[in-house]
Amino acid sequence: xxxxxxxxxxxxxxxxxxxxxxxxxxxxxxxxxxxxxxxxxxxxxxxxxxxxxxxxxxxxxxxxxxxxxxxxxxxxxxxxxxxxxxxxxxxxxxxxxxxxxxxxxxxxxxxxxxxxxxxxxxxxxxxxxxxxxxxxxxxxxxxxxxxxxxxxxxxxxxxxxxxxxxxxxxxxxxxxxxxxxxxxxxxxxxxxxxxxxxxxxxxxxxxxxxxxxxxxxxxxxxxxxxxxxxxxxxxxxxxxxxxxxxxxxxxxxxxxxxxxxxx
Numbered sequence: 044x045x046x047x048x049x050x051x052x053x054x055x056x057x058x059x060x061x062x063x064x065x066x067x068x069x070x071x072x073x074x075x076x077x078x079x080x081x082x083x084x085x086x087x088x089x090x091x092x093x094x095x096x097x098x099x100x101x102x103x104x105x106x107x108x109x110x111x112x113x114x115x116x117x118x119x120x121x122x123x124x125x126x127x128x129x130x131x132x133x134x135x136x137x138x139x140x141x142x143x144x145x146x147x148x149x150x151x152x153x154x155x156x157x158x159x160x161x162x163x164x165x166x167x168x169x170x171x172x173x174x175x176x177x178x179x180x181x182x183x184x185x186x187x188x189x190x191x192x193x194x195x196x197x198x199x200x201x202x203x204x205x206x207x208x209x210x211x212x213x214x215x216x217x218x219x220x221x222x223x224x225x226x227x228x229x230x231x232x233x234x235x236x237x238x239x240x241x242x243x244x245x246x247x248x249x250x251x252x253x254x255x256x257x258x259x260x261x262x263x264x265x266x267x268x269x270x271x272x273x274x275x276x277x278x279x280x281x282x283x284x285x286x287x288x289x290x291x292x293x294x295x296x297x298x299x300x301x302x303x304x305x306x
Contacts, residue, residue, distance in 0.1 A: 099171040099199075099303050100153050101125055101296060102146045102187065103137040106178025106207065106283075111137040115267050117289040118177060124293060129300060140179040140209070143187050150191070164195070171303050173200045173296055177283045178236070181206035182214040189213075192220035199299055202292045205229060205236025205282045219244035225251040225295070227288050231259055232278030251295075256282050 103118040105111060113119055122135045134153050138146045154170055155162055172191065176184035181203035188198045198221045205228050206214045217224040217240055228236040238255070242248035258281045265273060265284040272280035282288060 098153065099129075099133045099173065099300055100150055101133055101135040101173045102150070102175075102184070103135070104140050104143075104146070104174075104176030104180030104183045104187075105137060106140055106176065106180040109139070109180075111139055111142075115265075115284075117284055117286075118175070118180065121175070121289055121293050121296075125296065125300075132303075133300060140176065140183040143183050143190075146187055147190060150196075154196070162194075162196075167194075167196050170196050171299075172196070172198045173202075173299065174198060175202035175204070175292060175296075176206075177204040178207045178234075178279065179209050181236070182209040182212045185214045185217065186212045188221050189218045192218040196220065197222065199223065200295060201225075202295070203227070203237070203240065204288060204292075205234075205279055206240075207234070207236055215240055216243050217241070217248050217250070219247040221248050223249045223251055225292070226253045227256055227282060228253065229256045229258060229278045229282050231257065232276060234276045234279040236279070236282070254288075256285060256288060258282070258285075 101122065103122050105113070105116055105118050109116060111119070114123070119137050122137045125133050125135045134149070136146070136149055150172065151162075154166055174184040174187055176182070184201055184203060185206075186209070188201055191198055198218075201217065201221050201224045203214065203224070203226045206226065208214050215237055219242070224240060224242070226237065226240040228238050230238060239253045240250060242250055258278050262277075263281040263285045265280050268280055268284065272283075
């Protein structure tokens with residue numbers, strides 16, 4: 044082999060190796076860095092920097108293996124309605140039931156946007172927080188409220204829809220930092236939610252009610268829902284897409300937004 048040809052072949056191999064390494068680097072960046080960035084943006088998409096005292100924080104949780112951006116879901120629709128109608132006065136986000144830590148981080152960020160040490164008692168007292176969820180998401184909603192209690196942060200309202208207890212959580216007892224709580228459930232399906240919630244301290248928490256929804260004679264259509272949810276877990280899915288349930292929850296949240304605006 045001629046020396047010149049050998050040098051050229053070596054150069055070609057070197058260039059090919061560099062291209063390969065560059066391609067791998069680009070692939071890793073696109074699969075790891077970019078999705079993380081987009082995820083962070085989705086969490087704070089409705090979080091412009093204005094004072095926490097002027098904003099209500101509304102957190103929703105979906106259950107099972109559902110996604111926070113599944114627009115078929117009532118939890119997501121509710122959040123979208125509030126984002127549309129109250130763009131400057133409400134921070135709203137929906138999370139998977141196993142992302143309570145992210146929801147908590149969002150609340151802390153909103154209450155302390157300047158990251159100025161620990162929250163003062165005054166800021167905590169002025170917090171306006173609402174948490175709701177379905178199934179495991181309802182269980183996570185109460186777990187988040189309980190964590191906020193440990194930090195001395197009040198919660199205006201919690202709403203549980205066919206709450207299914209997650210391991211290590213206690214979704215049947217509403218912590219005393221919650222002002223009002225409501226529970227919707229159904230009892231005739233294969234998968235059934237909690238039928239009763241009670242206040243840890245009735246002097247501090249008002250249980251609006253434990254409302255039994257019966258779909259035996261009045262089924263609710265859930266267009267686009269997976270086969271499992273329309274057959275095996277039909278009634279558990281029906282309560283999740285029942286407009287009567289979610290309209291009541293949304294009306295309650297809107298009334299609290301109006302009161303906060305007046306104050």
